[in-house]
Amino acid sequence: MQIASPPAMPDDGTSVASRNYRILWRWHFYAGLFVMPFLMVLAITGAIYVFKPQIENLLYRDMLHVAASGQPRLAYGKLLGIVAGALPADAAPTSVSVSADPSRSTEAVFRLPSGDSTSVYLNPYSGQLLGTLSVEHRLMKQVRQIHRDLLLGRWGGWLMELAACWTLIMVGTGIALWWPRKRFSVRGKLLPRLGLRGRAVWRELHLVAGIWVSIGALFFILSGLPWSSFWGKNFQAVVTWAGASQPKVVAKAPPAQDMAAMEDMSSMKMQDLPLANVPWAVGATTVPQSHDMQQQALNIDQVVEIAARKGMATYQLALPGKSSGVFTASYAPGAGEFVRSDLDSQRTLHIDQYSGKIVKDLRFSDYNPVSKLVTLGVALHMGEYFGLANQLLCAAISLALLGMAVTGFVMWWLRRPQDSLGAPKRVAQPPPSIVRWKSYMALLGIIFPLMGVSMIAVWLGDTLFFRKRA
Structure with a gap:
């Protein structure tokens, strides 16, 4: 999944392989150029959010935990009354946490007259108020919202969804560019040749790391899209309507x-x-x-x-x-x-x-099977299915994707021409064999409509504004 130049290929002419390669490289370049900043945001916020239980326990330990006691807990109605007495008169209770853990505090969420909500934590044995946290503005909530929509609401959600979809193109074209065309060699394909210097070593790291992380990247995209603002919302509605x-x-x-x-x-x-x-x-x-x-x-x-x-x-x-x-x-x-998810419960x-x-x-x-598969995917995506090992694996994939974005940018920066974007040369006469790739991309555009619209826009721009440079 590279944004910079692979090994030099012959110019347009009789070589079908050369023209196919350059077309794929051009789409890979555009996908990487668009995806790179969003991918960096997704990778950083994802690597942070996956450790939400540990981070919140560290930040709010005095509010989340109490000394376990053998005495009976206070009634929830009494606990809500204690909270109501400490908040503005118009504050209304909306939810309460119920836990079998004797060392867990009780969280009561109230909606304030301002429209925001606040979480109030109490000692369930004594009724002591332990502290409050804003529901909307607490740290990990903000990290999650940046991950989902850049704190920009619906438009931000659409942008992040587009970035995820275009990552599919970046991964697919990257694998095609990596694919051995002659004799396969482990060195340079599965293991980097670290004796290289300059831009070549960046390219080698990008190329080899890209093929290893591609499976994880595809899983992250496909398991995250069901939560996306446009496609995910409609997919969820269809699955629910179908009796999921x-x-x-x-x-x-x-x-x-x-x-x-x-x-x-x-x-x-x-x-x-x-x-x-x-x-x-x-x-x-x-x-x-x-x-x-x-x-x-x-x-x-x-x-x-x-x-x-x-x-x-x-x-x-x-x-x-x-x-x-x-x-x-x-x-x-x-x-x-819940650090470990028990899906059956x-x-x-x-x-x-x-x-x-x-x-x-x-x-x-x-x-139904679709909902079960999505539920499992979400638990794995968020590092909740098999405990700490799941969290570490997700963080490693996220950081590897961040490394892909950084190495791609470095390669592009080292090879960029002056006063030019540095996009690969446009192929004036695409070979008939490229039709197969166009079909794949058209299918993606149909499945993911936002992506389809953006692909048409990119194709029109490439055709109308760059035709003379072919």
């Missing part, structure tokens, strides 16, 4: 007189709930409503008891925001204290806030 996640338990339909009160909740999705981590497979599913609004609403401690009887001990509990809302208990990988439980009935119960076993 079927509820194990569904309550009866509500009485007709309750329908009007539920209209304001009918379009709420799981990803709209005030939960730090929502399983991808259920993110686009509709949040059900409570059906028995004539009864007295349950308190939070009654709901925790119901969830415990259903086998849930550690989870985040989203509180109903409206009279027709439900309590939602959700366990997902990466929820703060992933679960979403919706509880009627009046009757306590289970409205919907979704488990990992209920997901």
